[in-house]
Amino acid sequence: MAAASLAALRSKIELDLRGRVVSPFNYRDRNIFEIVSTGIPEIDAAVGGLPRGAMTEICGPPCSGRTSFLISALAARTADGEACALVDARDSFDPYLASAAGVALNQLLWVRCQNADQALRATDLLIQGGGFGLVAVDLSDIAPKIVRYVPLNAWFRFRRAVEDTPTILMVAEQEANAKTCASLVLRLNAKPAEWKEAVGERSSVRDLRDLVKYPFARLLKGFKIGADVVRSRVQYANDLPAANENLVNEIKVNQFDARHTRHRAGVFETVGAQDPCAPSRQSTKHRV
């Protein structure tokens, strides 16, 4: 008798909430996300990837590889044909490098802000608009003490806005501020840059002569970036490597800058004839 009335009550509540709440009595695990690649195999191996419908924080000090991570994620998402948005809090995005790294610029909506307030408002508008595969918020150049003032309910609103959507919200900053609103928090740190000495890699006599004159001639090879998993609430349907453990993984960041390649192709032909620190108009024979 009691069971029958309970069932009737349950069906009545379900009927009343129809259209607003789907299955109000069914337990839904909010930590199960669809995971997509970050574009960096080492990170994918460590944390699985970026969770859709959740917030991911990428934090670290300046020059720790946050921009490399961000560009890599944008390149991976746009390569899959998704529309992405970048909220650039300090207008520091380099589209040429991003394009060379594989970001399809025609699928990337770039919002150039001047401060954190504009960036957060723009993020709110983009998330509410919906439809983006990845919304990246770059607060890397904003001082931590300013980002710390962002109220927790703002992060909570962002999290709730992307919940149950295919959007990945990724925030790059110097310190993690979103607390438990972020489903995945990674802390990056970079080792000192690696340089490749150019001596010995050239064969022509003229090049060797130039290199003797300019012994500092070298190439920026890249950086090694380490990533710590600070927090991960991402769960998978199937068995996976434990993502909750703090693990350190090194990512080899290769120097891949098309413009540098282009310039460097010409610079060894022209610079050697004069003092590079006192260039003159006569030295512009190189290809432009």
Add this chain to the structure above:
Amino acid sequence: MAFACIHIPEFMVQSVVRAERALRGLASRGSALVLISGKPPLWSVVAANSAALRAGVHLGMTKAQVTEFCGVEIRPRSEAQEKAAHAVLLDVGWSISPRVEDTAADTIVLDLEGLVSLFGTDENIARELSQRASHIGLIPHVAIASNIEAAILAARGFAGITIVPAGEEFARLGELPIQTLLTDVEVLETLERWGVDCLRALAALPVLQLSERLGQEGVRLHELARGARVRSLVLAEASSSFEEEIELEDSVEELEPLSFLLGRLLDQLCARLEARALAVRTIHVRFELEPSFEKDVQTLKDESRNKTASKEYVKVLTLPVAMRDSKVLLKLVRLSLQADPPKSPIQKIRMAADSAALRVAQSGLFVPRGPDPEKLELTIARLAKLVGESNVGVAELLDTHRAENFRMARWAGGTNFPCTKVTRKRKKDAVSPLQEEPQKARKVASGFRMIRPAVAANVEVGEARPVRVSFGGMQGEVVAASGPWRSSGEWWQEDGWDQDEWDLAIDFALSSGPHEKNASPWPQYGVYRIYYDVPRRNWYVRGFYD
């Protein structure tokens, strides 16, 4: 072969009622409405609805006389509204048939050849025409007949929907008064003297004698009265531009009341576009402004300018995707006006829309679903209001070696998505990329953060390379250097460039104190890109690797 005629009775009155939503309710309740025209104070009645005529108003009355009547609404005649209403009428015709004749301002004729398979019977077609005209604010008379003239006469003579079967034209049209056929007062008086008061009486007259007295006009009238005159349709050419306008009695200064007017115009435009299965591509909003105080002062200073001349303010809104949602369009226009409002009160609004075919909704089964174009356009407009129009969009690379080699372009709606197959898994089946087939190893590019605008730096050079750098209150030692990477170009222009770039690993901690460390917004240790600008003979910091 059948033809349909749509006739709008009391066309001048209906065109004003269509533009003013409050009048629609009054007109439907049978209130009297009068249109006046002329130069004040010599206003006179030029049109009135049947309720006003029944009340005793007649054409030519002065405004003062009309105000004596109780419950009569008086409005000025609007030729712009009549023009718009006529365009609307044509749009209704084209929404049903591609072959439309523009017979008169209040009358159009449609060729119904082949439409039976689409709409069914003639009654259905007539009902559809009537509904579509009513939807955009005009109450029509619709008639269908086997020839054009019979359809026109039936539409002008009978209210509502009239179907004249083939061969029964004479029988159906005979009862119509002779005034339906012609408006020439002289001929009408002649026919009245003969005792001819309806079409049946005119058709009963012998043709030969009629032609002897009235000439060829008599023969034509006789044919029309019998419903036997046949002619071909003169096709009207469809226009791709749609225009609506509104003239205000009192000028509007604030955005809120202006939004109501803009919304009404957009509703009318969208209804017309819907009738033609088209959408808006570009909206031109032209405001006629009231001469402001500043303008008057300016006019006094400059006597060559006419003091009473009105100023115009134009807003053009080009949409990346064609859309027809009047609410979204209104929000876009509002955001545009909020960013750059007109400087004086508005007297007249003219809105024109360039049409385009509707967007195809489905792009592909395996293409990821992007943002909804209408919603996204609204979001972009809001973002533009927040950060500035030039700071939102898509970066387009330019074919140059200059450092800032891009320009901002409008978001094109992501139409160039590659048709790559993307497998979307349900959440419960979510798996890591680890379990998918191993991807091809991809190289990760080192990130670079631009400093805009570039910061001037003091660089100390030693052994043909920078050894010490100071900028932004920081001073650091160069640990490693790579360069110079030289580029120059466009020397023939004023903004040509000539630069030597260096990649410098700088350690600011070696020279700066702890206080300076916290104050600087840039990294204490990092690889910076610094360049020597030859024309300006100075060093600048372009950015740093991250």
